[in-house]
Amino acid sequence: MSLHQRARILLSLLMVSSVVVSMSACVDDPDSGRADGDTIKVGVLHSLSGTMAISEVTVRDSELLAIEQVNAAGGVLGKKLEPVVEDGASDWPTFAEKAQKLISEDRVATTFGGWTSASRKAMLPVFERNKQLLWYPVQYEGLESSPYIFYTGATTNQQIVPALDYLKEKGKKTIFLVGSDYVFPRTANKIIKAYAGANGMRVIGEEYTPLGNTEYSTIVNKLGQAKPDIVFNTLNGDSNVAFFKQLRSAGFTADTMPTVSVSVAEEEVAGIGPANVAGHLVAWNYYQTTPGATNDAFVTAYRAKYGADKVTSDPMEAGYNAVKLWAAAANKAGSVEVDAVKKAAAGISLDLPEGKVTIDGENQHVYKTARIGVIQPDGQIKEVWNSGQPIKPDPYLKSYPWAAGLA
């Protein structure tokens, strides 16, 4: 086959696929019929391959567990839920494409999915255009409130701001920011700088590395020279393993170079090696060790289904919560129709593994308790501080004077 022929075949393939995509995009999409069968289909859309699979596969697992439990408890509107699992493949356009597929081909009643902000931003217009619901289970940078997304992870005032309050209380004056180079760390660091400026703290360094970066000796050297009171770590994914291994082997411990991380949970600790990261701080809303019968039951059920050596983490719990919250809202509404669910969801309050979780009807985020933890040598995280009560979500930080101008 000549190069010319090959190019023509490639071109026609591309044309066919773009026609298919645009056809599926113009399917008129009424709500009717989404619960007509014997079962109600729900979409589960996470990266099961590619670089993000490392984080998202277990969120899918916990969502499937929640679906199983909802079914065991009688289902939604008396019908069983039938999960339709799709792979976003760590590729943002694929997330948009699969979301459209779930909505128009599988006719799912709702979708649980996404991890990176990039994937959420890619799916957002799809769900808004089709007037369908997405439940997004990961802490994120805030400054968003789509009427067609429910956010069950923390927004900044439920994770980053309480972490800063904690550091201030501990007398930390100088902060060094280390993060991956994309929207979440950059937005988070903007917030941190505004907070520091208003609270007598000083940001003495700010470093970003490409996603997936594995070489941190230079940054560790910079940290050693800057000697900050605390390193605020917003690295994501694999990079955390490299960063903490190299920080440790350069001779720094949690005592000599303390860090606080917002994307390192139990699973990441296992990958880093607890010995390399013990003593460092993390900020989340849930730990496997969070006390309470609901969490005990969640951990037991998860391990029974997926293996006794498995750990549970904050994003997994938020995904689990999303399923439970949607099921409760649909049952309360007596319908899976989007507007009815949205209306019923406002104010719904459930006892979930992290404690009491209430949906804020206004911005469709949830009230969450902020928790600061210390990583233990056995890989678990011990809570050392919490906010006492669930914090009202404030994605645009409107209630914080120092944050004026950030949004």
Place this chain on the structure above:
Amino acid sequence: MGALNQLVIGASIGAVLLLAALGLTFTFGQMGVINMAHGEFIMAGAYTAYVLQPLAGGQAVLAALPVAFVVAGLLGLVLERVLIRRFYGRPLDTLLLTFGVSLILQQLARDIFGAPNVQVRAPGWLTGGVDLGGLRIPYNRIFILVLAVGCVVGISWYLARLKQGRRMRAVMQNRQLAAVSGVATERVDQLTFFVGSGLAGLAGVALTLIGPVGPTLGSAYIVDAFLVVVAGGLGQLRGAVIAAFTLGVLNSFVEFWTANGASFAKVVVFAVVIGFLQVRPQGMFVLRSRALS
């Protein structure tokens, strides 16, 4: 002081680059095969250390070195026998083919070992480091440097002194002439691929000391590895050595002297390599032979 620190750090980055790229000097450099699955052989090496951990305990990294060489080597051999040999002389097809293989291997690792990163514990004698006037050089970096240098010495010896090595060079320099002189070129191809892939396995074991061990481990290094081989000149061991350390030091200095340097350093390194290849498309060193002209 900062400059000296960064020189040392640059050397250790260079050692990592070199180790990841050494295998490619064989498969890409000697045979001209663009093997995108090379990164996954690195990953296979890393997982070998993980698998051996229950048996070898804290010394898994050491025990895994020879095993990983064989495991990754065999993977490479199978790939060469089953697929690549049918595509010799078709570099673009090979590229697509091996890219597909790399995705399959990644997913396979994910299915076998699970999607999250796993932990390979470093041996006790590799934790800690030497203090050098304000800078601490971790033992694991020294280990990687020693391993890289050891590999380079071993390869040079192999190519120059051993019968198999000389045959490999002969086939590379002039395949037809080697064949008519009685060299079984197919066997040589197999051996070259085995050794090249095996070296990737060694790199994988060493990388468990400093980085993540997960299904996408290899893709973090593959581009840099190709960069080193191309900049150094195809099939040129000393070129790869010089290129790796030059790029490592360049990277560490740019990153250190610029604010938010990590991304910028990558840009500079790529720009320098592109610029360099404009001036010397053949890389730092070039093999002079009639067969290649």
